[in-house]
Amino acid sequence: xxxxxxxxxxxxxxxxxxxxxxxxxxxxxxxxxxxxxxxxxxxxxxxxxxxxxxxxxxxxxxxxxxxxxxxxxxxxxxxxxxxxxxxxxxxxxxxxxxxxxxxxxxxxxxxxxxxxxxxxxxxxxxxxxxxxxxxxxxxxxxxxxxxxxxxxxxxxxxxxxxxxxxxxxxxxxxxxxxxxxxxxxxxxxxxxxxxxxxxxxxxxxxxxxx
Amino acid sequence: xxxxxxxxxxxxxxxxxxxxxxxxxxxxxxxxxxxxxxxxxxxxxxxxxxxxxxxxxxxxxxxxxxxxxxxxxxxxxxxxxxxxxxxxxxxxxxxxxxxxxxxxxxxxxxxxxxxxxxxxxxxxxxxxxxxxxxxxxxxxxxxxxxxxxxxxxxxxxxxxxxxxxxxxxxxxxxxxxxxxxxxxxxxxxxxxxxxxxxxxxxxxxxxxxx
DNA sequence: CCCGATCAGTCTACGGTGTAGACCATCAGT
DNA sequence: ACTGATGGTCTACACCGTAGACTGATCGGG
Numbered sequence: 001x002x003x004x005x006x007x008x009x010x011x012x013x014x015x016x017x018x019x020x021x022x023x024x025x026x027x028x029x030x031x032x033x034x035x036x037x038x039x040x041x042x043x044x045x046x047x048x049x050x051x052x053x054x055x056x057x058x059x060x061x062x063x064x065x066x067x068x069x070x071x072x073x074x075x076x077x078x079x080x081x082x083x084x085x086x087x088x089x090x091x092x093x094x095x096x097x098x099x100x101x102x103x104x105x106x107x108x109x110x111x112x113x114x115x116x117x118x119x120x121x122x123x124x125x126x127x128x129x130x131x132x133x134x135x136x137x138x139x140x141x142x143x144x145x146x147x148x149x150x151x152x153x154x155x156x157x158x159x160x161x162x163x164x165x166x167x168x169x170x171x172x173x174x175x176x177x178x179x180x181x182x183x184x185x186x187x188x189x190x191x192x193x194x195x196x197x198x199x200x201x202x203x204x205x206x207x208x209x210x
Numbered sequence: 211x212x213x214x215x216x217x218x219x220x221x222x223x224x225x226x227x228x229x230x231x232x233x234x235x236x237x238x239x240x241x242x243x244x245x246x247x248x249x250x251x252x253x254x255x256x257x258x259x260x261x262x263x264x265x266x267x268x269x270x271x272x273x274x275x276x277x278x279x280x281x282x283x284x285x286x287x288x289x290x291x292x293x294x295x296x297x298x299x300x301x302x303x304x305x306x307x308x309x310x311x312x313x314x315x316x317x318x319x320x321x322x323x324x325x326x327x328x329x330x331x332x333x334x335x336x337x338x339x340x341x342x343x344x345x346x347x348x349x350x351x352x353x354x355x356x357x358x359x360x361x362x363x364x365x366x367x368x369x370x371x372x373x374x375x376x377x378x379x380x381x382x383x384x385x386x387x388x389x390x391x392x393x394x395x396x397x398x399x400x401x402x403x404x405x406x407x408x409x410x411x412x413x414x415x416x417x418x419x420x
Numbered sequence: 421c422c423c424g425a426t427c428a429g430t431c432t433a434c435g436g437t438g439t440a441g442a443c444c445a446t447c448a449g450t
Numbered sequence: 451a452c453t454g455a456t457g458g459t460c461t462a463c464a465c466c467g468t469a470g471a472c473t474g475a476t477c478g479g480g
Contacts, residue, residue: 005456005457007457008457029437029438030437030439031436031437031438039457039458039459040458040459040460041438041439042439042440042458042459042460043457043458043459045439045440046456046457046458050438050439051437051438051439098311098312101308101311101312101357102308102311102312106374108377108378111374111375111377111378111383111386112378112382112383114385114386115382115383115385115386116385117385118385118386118388118389119384119385122385122388128388128389128391128392129392130405131389131392132389132392132393132397133402133406136354136355136358137351137354137355137406137409139354140350140351140353140354140355140357140358141347141350141351141354143354144346144347144350144351144353144354145346145347147311148346148350164316164321165321167317167318167321168318168321168322172322172325173321174325174329175324175325175326175327175328175329175332176321176324176325176328178328178329178332178338179328179332179338179341179342181338182338182339182341182342183342187342192343195340195343196343196347199347199413199416202412202416203409203412203413206409206412207409215427215428217428218428239465239466239467240466240467240468241465241466241467249428249429249430250429250430251466251467251468252429252430252431252468252469253429253430255468256427256428256429260467260468261466261467261468
């Protein structure tokens with residue numbers, strides 16, 4: 001079978017997203033997805049060549065949920081719009097997020113988003129040679145923040161901040177020690193997101209003023 | 211069995227790293243690791259409570275391979291040192307990198323690195339309230355770059371830039387179109403890394419100047 | 421010298437996984 | 451009426467993580 005069907009692809013992606021929302025990424029299996037649709041696992045192979053391809057499609061689908069900014073908006077607005085859009089999607093599907101960082105963002109949906117960033121940077125006056133690099137930075141920036149906010153490469157573990165610190169004697173961690181008050185306090189992630197965005201703008205501007 | 215042994219832990223981590231280097235992340239299984247050591251899969255459970263814990267230990271081990279910068283070095287030097295150290299580790303173990311993004315960096319090794327960044331930012335004059343956020347940003351930055359560097363080299367064979375672009379009609383991707391020349395050219399990732407680092411410094415300075 | 425404890429590792433088995441390969445029912449078009 | 455595609459099934463294989471129960475060796479005290 002060379003050609004893949006696509007009629008029920010959206011339906012399959014829906015089912016997959018439901019499962020991941022309810023029981024986490026690891027709960028995705030060809031069997032679990034098929035079962036939710038009342039199908040046999042092997043039926044899915046008519047639509048996706050492999051599980052990997054299915055997961056990539058899920059990712060692609062997520063990225064199409066990010067609303068595109070209005071055409072011709074000022075660059076700052078475009079970047080802000082995309083960043084918040086990305087964040088909203090992440091909050092809607094928190095458990096899927098590791099996929100974004102793990103799989104190459106190659107889908108048409110991803111391309112469309114990246115293109116808007118390219119345009120924004122170009123109109124901001126960033127030299128073309130720098131644009132792709134800056135896009136990569138910006139994207140990882142936003143995604144990285146959102147990930148840390150949502151599923152915890154940094155903050156969220158089974159260990160609270162002070163317990164984590166206690167793994168090593170304080171004299172080995174003077175930095176943590178000096179920041180104890182700050183580290184134990186709550187994180188205002190909304191504010192942190194804004195601040196990161198501001199930093200992104202600073203970066204862009206520093207590349208414009210060349 | 212409450213307490214875990216640790217005598218042969220390094221040996222086990224070595225074997226795991228060898229496997230991942232030879233056959234990729236997915237080739238890690240309790241069985242494959244055990245076999246390489248001439249052990250039964252279950253023997254590993256004397257050292258690690260689960261596969262997840264083993265993987266976390268692998269990650270921890272990687273981070274201890276990042277050399278610490280000399281004590282009391284100027285902050286720019288500290289950050290540069292750490293960034294290049296991280297990059298070197300990533301290049302030594304490219305296939306393991308997704309772990310860094312996927313698992314919480316909670317090990318003592320990670321803490322030590324983070325602490326150095328905290329110290330650097332504090333001596334740079336960043337307000338303490340901003341330090342943890344900036345650390346998170348910086349780390350994501352470096353890791354993100356390194357990831358795209360490593361996985362970019364990876365996917366270059368499967369789907370080159372112009373083929374990727376061709377998934378959508380050019381009129382949908384004016385940004386890509388305008389950048390075609392740049393995008394098709396080779397990426398000097400050494401230069402890109404330097405540039406990203408410069409951007410990081412700009413960010414830090416902008417927070418110092420308030 | 422023996423006893424109990426601890427240690428290092430084994431064996432078996434259960435309930436999962438992705439997917440190759442062969443198969444079949446339905447239907448549209450010639 | 452035959453053909454070929456479509457959409458799905460069934461079976462089977464090789465592999466996975468790990469719970470549970472076990473064995474044999476080593477060793478510190480009594």
